Amino acid sequence: MNSVDAYAAELLEGLNEPQRHAVQHPGGPLLVIAGAGSGKTRVLTHRVAYLVRSGQCGLGEILAVTFTNKAAAELRHRVGDLLGRSTRGLWVATFHSACARILRVEAEKLGYTRQFTIYDSDDSKRLVKRCLEAEGADTKRFTPNAVRNQISDHKNRLRSVEQAQDLAAGHYDRTVADAYAAYQKQLVANNAMDFDDLMGRTVDLFERYPDVRERYRRAFKHVLVDEYQDTNPAQYRFLQLLCMDDPMHQAGPSGGGTGRDAKGGGEDTNALTAPLAGEEPGHRNLMVVGDDAQSIYGFRSADIRNILDFEDDFPDAEVIKLEQNYRSTQHILDAANGLIGHNSNQRPKHLFTEEGEGDEVRVRAMQDDHAEARWVVSEVERLAGEGVPLGEMAVLYRTNALSRAIETSLTQAELDYQVIGGVRFFDRAEVKDALSYLQWLHNPANTVAFARVVNRPRRGIGDTSVGRMLNHAASTGVTPLEVIADPAAAGLKTAAVKAVGAFAEQIAELRETLFGAPDEAGVGGTASGSDLRVADLVEDVLRVTGYRSELERSEDPQDEGRLENLDQLHAYAEEFDAEGTAGAGEGTGSEDAFHALDRFLQQTALLSDADSKANGPEGQVTLMTLHNAKGLEYDAVFLVGLEDGIFPHSRAIDSGELEEERRLAYVGITRARRHLAITWARRRAMYGPPQSQVPSRFLRELPHEALDETSPEAMSGQPSFGGSERGRRDFSQIGRIGRGSSPSRPGGPPRDLSSLGLKRGSDLVSSKADAPPAPTWQPGQRVRHVKFDTGEVVRMDGDVVVVHFDDVGEKRLIAGFARLEALG
DNA sequence: ATATACATCCTTTTT
DNA sequence: GGATGTATAT
Numbered sequence: 001m002n003s004v005d006a007y008a009a010e011l012l013e014g015l016n017e018p019q020r021h022a023v024q025h026p027g028g029p030l031l032v033i034a035g036a037g038s039g040k041t042r043v044l045t046h047r048v049a050y051l052v053r054s055g056q057c058g059l060g061e062i063l064a065v066t067f068t069n070k071a072a073a074e075l076r077h078r079v080g081d082l083l084g085r086s087t088r089g090l091w092v093a094t095f096h097s098a099c100a101r102i103l104r105v106e107a108e109k110l111g112y113t114r115q116f117t118i119y120d121s122d123d124s125k126r127l128v129k130r131c132l133e134a135e136g137a138d139t140k141r142f143t144p145n146a147v148r149n150q151i152s153d154h155k156n157r158l159r160s161v162e163q164a165q166d167l168a169a170g171h172y173d174r175t176v177a178d179a180y181a182a183y184q185k186q187l188v189a190n191n192a193m194d195f196d197d198l199m200g201r202t203v204d205l206f207e208r209y210p211d212v213r214e215r216y217r218r219a220f221k222h223v224l225v226d227e228y229q230d231t232n233p234a235q236y237r238f239l240q241l242l243c244m245d246d247p248m249h250q251a252g253p254s255g256g257g258t259g260r261d262a263k264g265g266g267e268d269t270n271a272l273t274a275p276l277a278g279e280e281p282g283h284r285n286l287m288v289v290g291d292d293a294q295s296i297y298g299f300r301s302a303d304i305r306n307i308l309d310f311e312d313d314f315p316d317a318e319v320i321k322l323e324q325n326y327r328s329t330q331h332i333l334d335a336a337n338g339l340i341g342h343n344s345n346q347r348p349k350h351l352f353t354e355e356g357e358g359d360e361v362r363v364r365a366m367q368d369d370h371a372e373a374r375w376v377v378s379e380v381e382r383l384a385g386e387g388v389p390l391g392e393m394a395v396l397y398r399t400n401a402l403s404r405a406i407e408t409s410l411t412q413a414e415l416d417y418q419v420i421g422g423v424r425f426f427d428r429a430e431v432k433d434a435l436s437y438l439q440w441l442h443n444p445a446n447t448v449a450f451a452r453v454v455n456r457p458r459r460g461i462g463d464t465s466v467g468r469m470l471n472h473a474a475s476t477g478v479t480p481l482e483v484i485a486d487p488a489a490a491g492l493k494t495a496a497v498k499a500v501g502a503f504a505e506q507i508a509e510l511r512e513t514l515f516g517a518p519d520e521a522g523v524g525g526t527a528s529g530s531d532l533r534v535a536d537l538v539e540d541v542l543r544v545t546g547y548r549s550e551l552e553r554s555e556d557p558q559d560e561g562r563l564e565n566l567d568q569l570h571a572y573a574e575e576f577d578a579e580g581t582a583g584a585g586e587g588t589g590s591e592d593a594f595h596a597l598d599r600f601l602q603q604t605a606l607l608s609d610a611d612s613k614a615n616g617p618e619g620q621v622t623l624m625t626l627h628n629a630k631g632l633e634y635d636a637v638f639l640v641g642l643e644d645g646i647f648p649h650s651r652a653i654d655s656g657e658l659e660e661e662r663r664l665a666y667v668g669i670t671r672a673r674r675h676l677a678i679t680w681a682r683r684r685a686m687y688g689p690p691q692s693q694v695p696s697r698f699l700r701e702l703p704h705e706a707l708d709e710t711s712p713e714a715m716s717g718q719p720s721f722g723g724s725e726r727g728r729r730d731f732s733q734i735g736r737i738g739r740g741s742s743p744s745r746p747g748g749p750p751r752d753l754s755s756l757g758l759k760r761g762s763d764l765v766s767s768k769a770d771a772p773p774a775p776t777w778q779p780g781q782r783v784r785h786v787k788f789d790t791g792e793v794v795r796m797d798g799d800v801v802v803v804h805f806d807d808v809g810e811k812r813l814i815a816g817f818a819r820l821e822a823l824g
Numbered sequence: 825a826t827a828t829a830c831a832t833c834c835t836t837t838t839t
Numbered sequence: 840g841g842a843t844g845t846a847t848a849t
Contacts, residue, residue: 067838096839120839195839230838300837399835404840421837455825462825495825606839627836649835664836687834687840 008054011046011082015039022287022320023047027056029314030287031228031307035351036336036670037327037633040289044224045075047287048090049082051222060089063220063242067227069094069607071631075226091220095235096195097606099202103193104602106205106212115443115598117192118605122427123448124148124183124194130470131182137175150176151183155196156232156301158203189474191445199234206241213241221283228290232301244282244314286314292347293340296627296664298657308347325351325670327633329358331706332676336669338703343659351670360708361669362677363699369402369641369684373409376638379677380415380621383636388675390416392635394622396668398647401686402640403623410621420624426604430551430562431569435604437541441507441514442597444481447473454480457550460499465492469500481507506544513540514593532593534600535573542566576600626668637672639665642680642696665698678702 012020019039022032023046034040044064052059066072076092091098100118107114119127128151129144154164154177161184164177187193193201206213223243225231231239288310295304311317325333333351340346366372380393395406400421410417425431433456440449447470454469455461469483472490483490484507487500513532542548548566551559580596622634641647648661669676680699683690 069839071838094839100839118839121837198839227838296836297838299835300839401834401840458826460825464825625836627838630838646835651835660836685840 004053004055008050011050011053015042015046016322016324018320018322019043019046022322023050025287025318025320027222027283027285029284029310029317031310031317031319032287032289033307033319033321033347033349034289034291035321035323035325035349036291036294036667037325038322038351039324039326040226040291040322041075041078043322044226044289045078045082048075048079048224052083057221058089059083059087060091061219061221062224063091063093063098063222064224065093065095065098065226065239067094067230069097071226072097094606095231095238096198099198099238100602100606102202102216103198103205106209109209109212110201110205111188112191112193115191117190117439117443117446117449117601118198119187119190119192119194119448120427120605121148121195122432123192126448126451127186127190128179128183131179131186135175135178135182137179142172142175142179147176147179151180152194152196153301154180155194155200156234158200158234158237186447186474189445189477190447191443192448196234199232199238203234203237203241206238217242217282222285222287225286225288226290228288229292229295229304229307230290230297230302231306233303233306236303236306239286239288242282243284243286245284284314284316293343293349293663294630294667296630296660296667298660304345308345321347321349323349323351325353326355327673328353328670329355329674331358331360332669332672332674334706335361335676335702336666338706339662339669339698339701340666342701343662345659358674359676361702361706362708363702364677364679364710365695366679366681367683368690369405369681370409372640372679372681373405375679376406376640376677377409377413377415379638380410380636381413383675388635390619390621393638394624394629394632394634394636394671395638395640396624396626396629396671397639397641398626398649398664399641400625402646406623406640415621416619417621417623420622420628425565425568426607428562428565430547431565433547434538434541434566434569435601437510437545438537438597439601440480441510441537441541442594442601444479447480450480453545454484454500454503457545457547459503461496461503465496465500468492506546509544510537510540513537514597532596533573533577534593534596535570535577537593537597538570538573573600576603626664629671630667633671633673635673636675637668637677639668639676639678640680641684642678642699643684643693644696645693646684646686647696648698662698662701 012023015023016039019042022030022043025047032040032043034043048062048064051057051062064072064075066075072092072094076087076090079090079092080087093101103110103112103116104114107116125144125148128148129139132139132142132144132147159167161177161181164180165174168174168177187197206216220242223239225239288307290307292304292307295302295307298304306313311319328336330353333353337351364372364375366375376395380390383393384390395403397403397406403419407417407419426435433453436449436452440446440453443449451466451470454466469480469487469490469492472478473480473483484500484504487497487504492500514537548563551563551566577596580599642665644650644653647665648658652658652661678699680695681693684693685691
């Protein structure tokens with residue numbers, strides 16, 4: 001072994017057999033099936049480092065693709081650590097940012113300028129809405145969101161407008177296809193691309209310009225992909241084009257070229273992959289890493305068949321399975337294995353660990369959502385007492401709506417928590433407003449940004465006026481910037497003309513700061529403000545437009561927070577400026593303001609909440625949806641709301657997406673290192689009155705040996721005193737509790753509360769701080785005063801239970817009451 | 825043009 | 840429960 005080899009071999013130390021195998025893979029297609037917690041990032045980073053150290057290629061000849069910025073950053077960081085040197089030159093990017101980078105350079109070839117704007121889903125929704133309205137479609141039946149999703153699906157499956165129209169069978173599909181046509185036309189007119197276009201247009205580019213494709217194919221000798229199970233057909237084709245023999249011969253508009261389009265017909269045809277003779281050979285060095293069991297983005301057109309059929313697509317592919325788990329204890333893995341075993345569409349695998357059995361997975365049935373929340377919180381407290389940091393605990397749920405009860409209980413217990421999800425920073429209205437100003441200054445053709453800011457803050461330019469200006473712009477093929485120079489031409493009334501005039505002046509002033517000299521409306525000026533920083537520009541926008549002063553003047557307490565967000569945006573821009581100047585140290589000279597803005601917008605468009613999604617740094621319990629939990633791990637995990645209709649979600653049940661739901665549960669289970677508890681509630685208030693719930697079918701699929709269930713009914717959802725229908729109707733405020741030792745009917749009511757769903761002391765905890773000592777209840781004990789879950793008081797007076805409705809209102813109380821009445 | 829009051833609708837969402 | 844959109848009034 002020569003010294004180079006020895007140097008590279010260091011990178012193999014500490015890897016297990018299959019991991020090492022993957023890292024050393026000589027070349028050609030490689031699929032690594034990486035079970036949860038099996039060290040897939042390790043394999044990826046070590047392979048990148050190994051390729052470089054063993055001299056197989058240069059750092060700059062590797063492209064590593066991920067789905068999130070966070071994953072990309074981590075990958076880069078860890079490769080840097082392994083190599084002990086800078087990773088500049090290494091392409092680690094998300095699919096979208098890699099494409100955006102390519103498209104900036106090649107935009108002209110596709111009829112765009114390199115200043116094109118990237119529309120986020122909100123922007124594109126607005127544009128779709130406008131298109132639908134222009135078409136005269138009924139936006140009740142064709143909601144902008146639904147239509148946008150359909151269009152997105154078309155794009156992700158690489159269906160052109162024409163293909164979509166050809167495919168459209170019914171009226172609905174045709175309307176969608178027409179909207180797609182109009183929308184796409186508008187995007188080009190706006191010099192804008194949506195997220196899906198970043199992929200799709202790059203694919204277009206590669207297909208239409210073989211020389212361009214060839215250039216990139218040569219630039220990257222090795223391509224590595226993370227989370228391959230989540231790739232959609234567009235991403236799949238992108239990889240093909242980068243690595244493989246020319247797959248394009250020809251999937252023309254009318255041809256059978258829709259690849260894996262199930263709707264389009266042949267389930268098994270795959271025009272993308274047919275290896276074609278006589279073309280220049282691709283390097284074929286494609287390594288993909290993923291876990292089919294964690295494919296949970298089907299609703300966003302991710303196609304699990306990409307990972308399931310990898311060997312069919314690439315007959316010479318090597319497949320390596322990583323099944324040793326370094327995260328969880330065996331009981332948790334058993335639960336995961338048992339559950340996922342119920343899926344048929346999968347690659348069989350069996351996770352194992354050397355860490356030992358650990359705790360059993362606890363499954364608990366709760367009276368209702370409040371009891372569930374309270375139980376979770378009491379467990380959080382218990383574990384905290386055992387030394388598990390709050391930041392190492394997470395509560396996971398299917399839908400965001402389920403977080404509320406948990407939040408309430410955590411607050412009452414005075415425990416710190418963070419909720420992941422909800423509105424992202426860059427999606428907040430005020431932040432988007434500010435960014436839209438910047439976007440419009442940068443790309444005056446951007447009508448969405450224009451429509452957004454023209455009357456914000458309120459300037460007396462109403463919807464009708466905005467509509468007229470947009471129409472005018474569209475029909476005369478002119479940008480909104482030119483429209484506001486002569487608003488009367490768009491047919492505005494005098495008051496509106498005046499208001500627009502004031503707005504135009506503000507914009508002129510801002511353009512002057514950005515471009516230096518005043519220029520004729522339109523195409524970016526010549527010499528632009530030399531050392532203007534983006535942060536200054538943000539501030540100028542807020543000042544000149546009166547946006548900031550409007551908020552400062554406001555009485556609304558929420559506006560305080562909005563100002564803070566704007567300050568945060570400013571701080572973010574300052575950071576960006578600092579990085580820019582630091583990086584541009586050598587030779588580049590001072591970058592002009594316009595170009596800085598260009599880079600700034602590019603970056604922010606593809607940024608999400610970046611790093612906020614992590615373990616609560618210190619002392620914070622984390623709450624989030626299962627989707628958000630992918631890739632994370634915690635010492636203790638609580639999976640709540642395991643009820644049919646919630647999880648699996650009713651819409652998934654209806655549309656036969658149970659396997660994906662099951663994978664989602666699998667993801668949840670495998671987040672836990674040592675402690676896992678799964679709960680469901682007999683009754684839950686979602687929207688409106690509480691509904692009876694049935695335990696999730698997934699609970700029945702968990703292997704009993706791995707579980708700790710309080711009672712048989714925890715699984716079945718049946719009261720232990722089974723028998724006839726009862727307890728599901730409405731009742732008076734008085735119920736009776738059976739008494740004495742002789743049940744009044746066969747298998748009749750027991751006399752204690754255990755069958756009421758109140759099984760343990762913790763179910764009867766007082767939630768009010770100043771309430772009398774919370775009476776907990778133990779089997780066999782007589783009960784006099786009970787504090788019910790939401791704080792309502794239940795007093796037992798002999799046989800009769802009297803319920804006091806206080807400030808909370810009665811609908812929550814009925815839940816507890818149903819069970820009491822059931823005994824009567 | 826805008827403020828307010830009522831109705832309506834609810835998955836998940838890496839970019 | 841709440842955010843969004845439409846109808847109505849000013």
